[in-house]
Amino acid sequence: MVDLRPAEVRSVLKKEIEGYQGKVGVESVGTVLQVGDGVARIYGLDNCQMSELLDFGNGVYGIALNLEEDSVGAVLLGSDEGIREGDTVRSTGRVISVPVGEALVGRVVDSLGRPIDGRGPVDLKDYMPIEGRAANVVEREPVKQPVQTGIKAVDAMIPIGRGQRELIIGDRQTGKTALIVDTFISQKNTGGGDPKNPDQVICVYVAVGQKQSTIKDVVVKLQENGALPYTIVVSAPAGAEASMQYIAPYAGVTMAEYFAFRGRHVVIAYDDLYKHALAYRQMSLLLRRPPGREAFPGDVFNLHSRLLERACKLSKRAHEFNPKQYKAGGGSITALPVVETQEGDVSAYIPTNVISITDGQIFLEADLFYSGVRPAVNVGISVSRVGGSAQVPVMKKVAGTIKLDLAQYRELAAFAQFGSDLDKATQRQLTRGERLVELLKQGQYRPVAVGEQIVTIYAGSTMGAFDDLPKSAVRGFEEHLLQVARTKYAELLKKLPTEKKLTEELEAQIKVCVEDAKKSFSSK
Amino acid sequence: MLAPVVSKRYAEALFAAAQDARLVTEVESDLMALATGVREPAIAAALRNPTLDAKTQKATVLGAVDARLRTNLVRNVIALAIDRRRAEMLFSLADAYHRLALESRGEAEGVVESAKALSEAEMRDIEATLSKATGKRVRLQAHVRPELLGGLRATVGSLRYDSTAKTRLAELREKLLSARIEG
Incomplete structure (x- = not known):
């Protein structure tokens, strides 16, 4: 365990010798009255602050959460083994903080920022308290830049903007984590995957109460797809203490703020907040705070709202308003909280809370998932309340028709199940709808760039280029179309995301591209 | 409770x-x-x-x-x-x-622990110093604890003044364990 180097030992001892004279430590101390289940009750600690870090000795720390008349209630950030009644507890005078900085990027750390990926220590000197102040009204600006998830269904119909809070909600095994991983992989397009590039979006994945194996899976997938170099993974697995699970999202957003406050863009995913609420409930009940609905404490709403309030789109001039906090303006934190539902029940306590806090939600449905629609996004009830203004203009125009087409299809599909005699127009709607549903299916870890998304959706919806193909050929033609576009119309693909408007000229160019592909596809 | x-x-x-x-x-x-x-x-x-x-x-x-x-x-x-x-x-x-x-009398009681027994004069000196620091008249009870090795430790209420060799060694140990080459 101990790996001492003579040079370090010498320098530490030298400092010690130089500063030996007259050193008297003054500290506030208390005595452990009771310890167990990860919480401790302490007598003394007169001047203890809220959420102050307490030193229990032997490298075990705790957070003071209940300041009572004659005792302090604290949760332990580690094992309570070896702590006994009557032990001395020292207050540190620091509120709980985590290390922040560039060196964290590409690493897997625990809730306290300690590396757990076996790749050596993280060399950081800056610490920030995990409970921070959310940006106020003047420091913010409206959401206006897009986050490209690379998922056609999301980018076209439920667009997410930088600084938005978009909930990802669904039953277990419906692809919630997969959606996040895809989004992270897609961020490589922003800066080539180089975290030093100021355009590169930094990703933070906070795993709360997840299985270690799942977390490992995510890390491996991110690594395989080249997304790990610009990602921070904060891991508080199911086996970690409730206190570690409780602070993990706050630790993650604090690490994200370091970048956002320097003008960078960050996407942070909390996977998942239901388990976070469970960890907080455990802590609260053990600290004898009064239980409320479903035994959650009264402040479980605030628990999540204060976390998600820290998502922000900062004004270009944020650093002029508050130079102490912001080093540069224009940064953003996009929050993607995940909530797991039980049997699709979105009206449970925690899901409704988080739905009301966020700026929209992406519903993932088990039925869709098992019928082969993946990503299993239910576009009918998924919404994005602010993302529309951040969407790429051309995409916005093109996606308008697909939304309408799909809505009509859903309505007709319900009827069509009963009768067989359908008129031409209805049949056309149904074919179109079926083709579009097929078109929105997408393989995992294969994000599609915006330009390519625009071309396929324009072909499928406005042009109806898929309508005369059998359903089984839709995927094949889509691939072929993208192949053609990439090789012969690369210029167009590059231009589409930056154009301010879908001009007739632009439309004509897309049409040429699609027809070209169609010709070569049918001759194959 | x-x-x-x-x-x-x-x-x-x-x-x-x-x-x-x-x-x-x-x-x-x-x-x-x-x-x-x-x-x-x-x-x-x-x-x-x-x-x-x-x-x-x-x-x-x-x-x-x-x-x-x-x-x-x-x-x-x-x-x-x-x-x-x-x-x-x-x-x-x-x-x-x-x-x-x-x-109400502006007094405080405390404990002073040292490796060796303290003299009357030393006790009075410590009491006076602590009285000044806390703003109360401090009365101390003395305990001898050889395991502190040297120096003394005074506790008044939840305030602790610590200059014992034992604590200093523990701190040094922590520093050595967490030391890293800088630069």
């Missing part, structure tokens, strides 16, 4: 009553007598025995300590506590009252 909170309430009321009657020190010494009284196993058992009625309990406690009580206030507190089924609180009442009395 609740006993200290309850005894603090009773102590505050008793202290206010004692101040009105100008009997603060008398009540304090009465409470000391009560504290030694209830520490006797027979009396403690009687107070904690739920099958005894209030009259018997009062008779038992007063029988043991009445001769040593100088004020009626403490007799009343005993009766009141037993009537209200708060007899448990009598065990910690003296401590709670003592803290209040100290506070």
Whole structure:
């Protein structure tokens, strides 16, 4: 365990010798009255602050959460083994903080920022308290830049903007984590995957109460797809203490703020907040705070709202308003909280809370998932309340028709199940709808760039280029179309995301591209 | 768990009553007598025995300590506590009252621990220094603890002044374990 180097030992001892004279430590101390289940009750600690870090000795720390008349209630950030009644507890005078900085990027750390990926220590000197102040009204600006998830269904119909809070909600095994991983992989397009590039979006994945194996899976997938170099993974697995699970999202957003406050863009995913609420409930009940609905404490709403309030789109001039906090303006934190539902029940306590806090939600449905629609996004009830203004203009125009087409299809599909005699127009709607549903299916870890998304959706919806193909050929033609576009119309693909408007000229160019592909596809 | 909170309430009321009657020190010494009284196993058992009625309990406690009580206030507190089924609180009442009395006199009690016995002059010196630091007249109790190796450690309330060799060595150990090459 101990790996001492003579040079370090010498320098530490030298400092010690130089500063030996007259050193008297003054500290506030208390005595452990009771310890167990990860919480401790302490007598003394007169001047203890809220959420102050307490030193229990032997490298075990705790957070003071209940300041009572004659005792302090604290949760332990580690094992309570070896702590006994009557032990001395020292207050540190620091509120709980985590290390922040560039060196964290590409690493897997625990809730306290300690590396757990076996790749050596993280060399950081800056610490920030995990409970921070959310940006106020003047420091913010409206959401206006897009986050490209690379998922056609999301980018076209439920667009997410930088600084938005978009909930990802669904039953277990419906692809919630997969959606996040895809989004992270897609961020490589922003800066080539180089975290030093100021355009590169930094990703933070906070795993709360997840299985270690799942977390490992995510890390491996991110690594395989080249997304790990610009990602921070904060891991508080199911086996970690409730206190570690409780602070993990706050630790993650604090690490994200370091970048956002320097003008960078960050996407942070909390996977998942239901388990976070469970960890907080455990802590609260053990600290004898009064239980409320479903035994959650009264402040479980605030628990999540204060976390998600820290998502922000900062004004270009944020650093002029508050130079102490912001080093540069224009940064953003996009929050993607995940909530797991039980049997699709979105009206449970925690899901409704988080739905009301966020700026929209992406519903993932088990039925869709098992019928082969993946990503299993239910576009009918998924919404994005602010993302529309951040969407790429051309995409916005093109996606308008697909939304309408799909809505009509859903309505007709319900009827069509009963009768067989359908008129031409209805049949056309149904074919179109079926083709579009097929078109929105997408393989995992294969994000599609915006330009390519625009071309396929324009072909499928406005042009109806898929309508005369059998359903089984839709995927094949889509691939072929993208192949053609990439090789012969690369210029167009590059231009589409930056154009301010879908001009007739632009439309004509897309049409040429699609027809070209169609010709070569049918001759194959 | 609740006993200290309850005894603090009773102590505050008793202290206010004692101040009105100008009997603060008398009540304090009465409470000391009560504290030694209830520490006797027979009396403690009687107070904690739920099958005894209030009259018997009062008779038992007063029988043991009445001769040593100088004020009626403490007799009343005993009766009141037993009537209200708060007899448990009598065990910690003296401590709670003592803290209040100290506070009102601007005094504080503390402990000083050292590896070797301290001389009278050293004790007075430390007391004076701590009095200055805390703004209260500090009275210290001295303990000798050889395991501290050297230096001394003084605790007043929840404030601790520590210059012991043991702590210094522990800190040095931490530093060495977390040392890293800089630059």
